[in-house]
Amino acid sequence: MSVGLATVLPMLTSEAEEQLCRRLTTAALRAAVAWSRRSSEPGAWRELSRMTGVVSYVLGPGRGPSTPLELVDRLGKPLSGLFPGDFAVPDELADLVLLNSSESLTDRAIEVGCEYTEALFGEVEDPARAWLPTWAWQRAEQVQRSVFEELISAGDEHAYTATRRFLIENPAGDESTLVQRMNAAGARRVARYDPVAPDRVWPGVANQWWWPCPVRRWPMRIKDEFVECGYSHHEARFRVDAGAGSRSAPRLLKLTSAKLRVPAAQSADRARCLDLAVWRFVTVPGVPELTLERRLLRIDGVSVDMWPGLDRVDLTVSTTGGRRWEVDVKDRSEPSSIAADPPAARDIVVPDYRRGQVNPLRRMLPDKRVWTVTGFVRHVRKRTGGVA
Ligand SMILES: [Zn+2]
Structure with missing residues (x-):
């Protein structure tokens, strides 16, 4: 296999566990996409056999499904069944089912599964690249990078911020309204909008x-x-x-x-919506970022700078009294995936519906401060002399 997929079972360090999770989940997700498209996509069966091969390679001989149909059978059940019995599967993955009873992809496959996707092959040699959706084979960072590549290399901070905000606020709409708004916002056309x-x-x-x-x-x-x-x-x-x-x-x-x-x-006539990968990896994580911005700007004397330095951190928050915070907002299903790739900012904020992640993240990242959106807004308000 051209990527040098290692059989990782014998060396279960946490890095190896993370690798095993990512590879198994990516292979399962790609297989599920292939199965759901087998009647229209000529390469689907080949992709399915290839992913069966990846799964057996990762698990080691005799431990995984031995045929493509056996693999498909597992994809309609909780994903924990695909992992070795003694493996601590992250909760969100353990009960994740990728194919529903009508053999199409479940919504949770996209919501959770694609947080674990990674490139199994080098970009050029990935044989399914032409038809597989990008969220099934690229990491989130790769999707983001390819969307903003031109703006980043041009170093145009103003266009970068305007474009990023536009993609979060306008993931769908009437075609001509989208164009008008894009021009009014000073945003660039960096992503595809498809018919609904x-x-x-x-x-x-x-x-x-x-x-x-x-x-x-x-x-x-x-x-x-x-x-x-x-x-x-x-x-x-x-x-x-x-x-x-x-x-x-x-x-x-x-x-x-x-x-x-x-x-x-x-x-629906003339309606368009963002490509799923861009929606999932730019719009979805961007919504809590803009929610935090909006709530902070309601506090007197507070100003916010979004994605300063071409996304060095998500926000910087300043007060007229000279206080300053750098913040990264994280909306991930697993705290361990945040800790594995720690954000640059000292203050980490999670959406209120992920409040259960605050304590685990504090333990995993002792040199960071971890907040919910509401908790951080209250902290800033106190520091500006407002009522908490
Ligand atoms: Zn929604």
């Missing part, structure tokens, strides 16, 4: 419709009369109101108790 996928379009009589997730504004999946965002932490689940007239825009009814705005239907 058929499983996210509601087939009306006179018009077709889609709904943006109220949190991250990307088209929600539609199944029968149910509409939901695949990102579990958003708790965005709705039902189409069947009582509405068939010619007017259909309305949604909220099915969860989460505090969410109910989005209005948007016409």
Whole structure:
């Protein structure tokens, strides 16, 4: 194998464990994508055999599934079954199921699985590169780097910040509105916007419709009369109101108790949305960054600089009194993956829905300070003399 995949089982240091997790998860995810596309993609079966080979190589002889169909069978069950029995599989991976009963990729496969993807082959020789979606074979950092490459090499900090903010705030919309907003924001065209996928379009009589997730504004999946965002932490689940007239825009009814705005239907004609990899690796992690910025700017005397020095850190926060913080925001499912690649900033902030990660991260990164968004905002407010 051209990449020199090592059989890592005999040397279970934590680095080797991390490697085993990443390789097994990537191979399983690639196999799941291949299986879900086997009727339309001529290279899918070859990819499936190749990934069966990678899994057996990583696990060692006789320990993994021996045929592609055996591997596919495991992909419809919790991923822990693919790991060696004595291996401490991270919780989020242990119960992760990659293929659903209709043999398509689950939403959690994308939400969680792609945090573990890595390049199994050198870029040029990856045989499935032409058709496999980038999130299944590139690491998050590679996707981000290729999106912003030109702006970074031009050293254009203003365009970089404007473009990054644009991709977070406008992951989907009407084509001409997107272009207008991009120009108004001084953002550059660095990523592809595609038509909304058929499983996210509601087939009306006179018009077709889609709904943006109220949190991250990307088209929600539609199944029968149910509409939901695949990102579990958003708790965005709705039902189409069947009582509405068939010619007017259909309305949604909220099915969860989460505090969410109910989005209005948007016409699918000329609608576009960001490529999934860019949405997942730029928009999704960017939302808590902008939430933190917005909440900090409500405090008198506080200013915020986003992604200073072309993303040296996520934010710098300054007060008129001369206090200053450098902050990195991390929205990952596993704290150990944050600790394995520690952020540059001294202060690390996680979204409020990841408050359970604060104490483990404090233990893993003793020289950092770890906060939730709300905790950090309160800290800054206290330091500026405001009421906490
Ligand atoms: Zn969402």
